[in-house]
Amino acid sequence: MIDDMCISCSEPITNPICYRCFLKQIHLWLYDKNFEKDVINEILREVRKEVFVDSLSETCCILCDDEYVAVCSYCVFFRAANVLKRFGVNNELLEDFLEIFNYQLGHASYHL
Ligand SMILES: [Zn+2]
């Protein structure tokens, strides 16, 4: 069986996690950092727009087993980080964000 490719970077998707599960994790992180509820909702709406894509992939999310995954975790967090940047999240927090998710997903590093 061949791994499905990320439609954004063309790398195989090794940790398929769907946008819903990603949004949940991002939500928790924002909540943990004491962002205002309104801001959290706005950020999540923007991130959703960025990361949601129609998928022809047959790779199911490893967390919920309910959604197909077309974009790899690296690309999703990269896009999410750019949204956070647009919302004026400072570099210190951005690094924290990327470190946590890097660590969880086993990626070497992000280059924003
Ligand atoms: Zn990718």
Ligand SMILES: [Zn+2]
């Ligand atoms: Zn999922």
